[in-house]
Amino acid sequence: MSHPHPDLGTPPPLADETLRVVALGGLGEIGRNMTVFEYGGKLLIIDCGVLFPEEEQPGVDLILPDFDHIADRLDDVEALVLTHGHEDHIGAVPFLLRQRPDIPLVGSRLTLALLEAKLSEHKIKPELVRVAEGDRLEFGDFDVEFLSVNHSIPDALAVALRTPAGSVLHTGDFKMDQLPLDGRLTDLAGFARFGDEGVDLLLSDSTNAEVPGFVTSERDISGVIDRVFTNADKRVIVACFASHVHRVQQVLDAAHEHGRKVAFVGRSMVRNMGIARDLGYLTVPADLLVDVRSLDDLPPEEVVLISTGSQGEPMSALSRMANRDHQIRIERGDTVILASSLIPGNENSVNRVINGLTRWGAKVVHKGNALVHVSGHAPAGELLYVLNMVRPKHLMPVHGEWRHLRAHADLARLTGMGDDQVVIAEDGVVVDLARGRARITGAVRCGYVYVDGLSVGDVTESALKDRRILGEEGFISVIIAVDSTSGKIVSEPEIHTRGSGIDSQAYDEVLPRIQDTLAIAAADGVTDVTQIRQLVRRSVGRWVNETYRRRPMIVPVVVEV
Structure with missing residues (x-):
């Protein structure tokens, strides 16, 4: 898919004291998050993620942002700032670094650790700049401050960006859980402080803009997981994202409480949880973990498996179990927990996996029949809080499909923002911020770049x-x-x-x-x-x-x- 924008022409040369914002992914879709900021001939990039293919994209492994817009200007990139360690925000970094390996990568401790492991598989030695909430660094004319936000992965950050042309707050992915498992709250005081300074443009997570109210606390999941374990007669198999450290911690705690042993299944799950454990983000009781190869020596009522595949990915461990194509075979009486929300577009794939698991006699517990997951994204009530707290001059909804972006724009209007203060853009649309006003000035070509095996960009x-x-x-x-x-x-x-x-x-x-x-x-x-x-x-x-x-x-x- 490409985004030619026939109604928008080529943007004019960047004027003096103007900040240019171009999203190369993440608008009109859930994934490929990448936003390029330009001032004074220099570039700062926030996030560089992948989009996972849908059924109508057969043979495709990953979809990347289109780097063509900056391909001949990579030497102008001051830094690549990463808000958190999810694949839709860091997955495309290796492909960008193939073109310029020494771009400074700026992120939190866990984000950089996950990314460094990924880059080592690509044989890339990155230049890393580790930051934490409260830090403030300068990259050329970009004055960057980092604020903590709560999300479904530890160490997520929002980015406050100050430039001579104006100030921007990029929330990254966030929610406002008031009782987070790790005690790390979204820095509402920091948001308010930056709002008092004056925010010219707010780029805010839109994923749950259609969902009313406020997020359910992660703590509420623990009791549900405990009840599932209590009622499980045989093995418990939990599928979740390989980066969801909080959910894995809850499962480990429940397994320990019920006298079960735990094995990680899936290469990314084993790798990421090893990193989280080594860095202290995951607490593992002694003698709880076992190798998957030793499971046959344990009775099924003492076994817990934590696996990838909650989105029905065809080659994931859980999908292969459902298809009887895995060393672990589903048996009658097993309990399978799908501990994640559905990414839009994955419904059919997940339903196929649920049916496959049920066919072999498993009881499948998922968000549709039990509270086994809460979203990592702020619903409408929390988005309104941020809008009223920050009081931005302009809002640019990001991270969402078209319906999410429109819903977020409607929320902004409810707070009193006018139509001229809400900038709804899509991938490739150029937004210029100058003299306190943000407006669309053109568009650049911005298509999908498909990864198919070792081929990058060759599939049309x-x-x-x-x-x-x-x-x-x-x-x-x-x-x-x-x-x-x-x-x-x-x-x-x-x-x-x-x-x-x-x-x-x-x-x-x-x-x-x-x-x-x-x-x-x-x-x-x-x-x-x-x-x-x-x-x-x-x-x-x-x-x-x-x-x-x-x-x-x-x-x-x-x-x-």
Whole structure:
């Protein structure tokens, strides 16, 4: 998908004392979060994440922000600031550093630790700048202050940005849990203080802008997990994000209380929890953890597995368990907890996993039937609090699909902000802040960059369309030998089909059509191979559509003899 913005032209050259803001991902989607700030010819980037593919993007592993806008200006980048360690905020960093490895990476202790482990897999040695809430650093003309925010991963930060052109507050992902498990509150006093200074532009998390009220505390989940453990007769399998340290801590505590042993399943889960434990973010009671290979020696009522796969990812451990394609086989009486919210677009995948697990006799506990997860994003009531506390001159909703951005804009209007104070942008739209006013001034090309195996950016929308056709409709190949001089057929065409639902006995119906088409073409003096292929494709395509109401990919192969 690309974002050409036909209604917006190329932005003008950046004027003096103007701050330019360009989101290269994260607007109109949940993922690919990346925002570029430009002042005085220098750039500061906040976040650089990935988007995970949907069903209509077959074969794609990851989707990256489009770096083209800054590709020839990477030497102007002062720093890449990371708000927290989730994949939709740090996952694309290795791909950016391939183009310039020495970009300073600025983030909290856990964020940088998770990122450093990821970069080591790419054989990249990064330049790291560790910060904590309350720190204030300068990167060229960018004066950056860091504020603590509560989220579904420890050590998340909001970013207060001061420039000669004006002040910006980027909340990152946040919520306002008043009883967080780690005691780390969102710094509302810091938000208010920065608001008193005057915030020209607020970039605020919009994911739950449609959800009324206030967030449920993480502490409320502990009792539900304990009850699930109490009622579980055999193994308990918990699926959650590999970065959700708080949820994993709750599961470890429940397992310890109920005399069960715990094994981590999935490479990212093992890696991330090892990092969290080493840094002191995860407390593991002695002798609680066991290797997954030793589980057969334990009775099922003493086993807990903590796995990846809460979003139904096809290659995740839980999906493979549901498909009977994993060393761990689901047995009747097992209890599976899906301890995460659904990312929009993943509903079908998750439902397939739930059905697969249920088929083998597991009891599946999920957000739809028990309070086993609370969101990491602020709902409408908390977003209103922030708007009233910060009192920004302008709001730019970020981190959300279109409906979330619009809902956030509506909240801003309820607080008294006018339409001219709310900037609804999408990826590639250029917003300039100058003399206290933020406005859209143009757009830059900003498409999806697909990662497919070792290939980055080589897969196009056209290629994905071909893959969808092949997957849904199959293909028909027609091999024809023609005389290179006359264009006449020298032998009967061969037809091969795969996945098209067409029986080989039906070939007798279409062969005469192909022969008649080519006979007419030869009589008209058509000998060009490309034209012959087109004629065959149209002839076969019409027959398939009329007879089967299908549109498979048709691949004519013309051999000149």
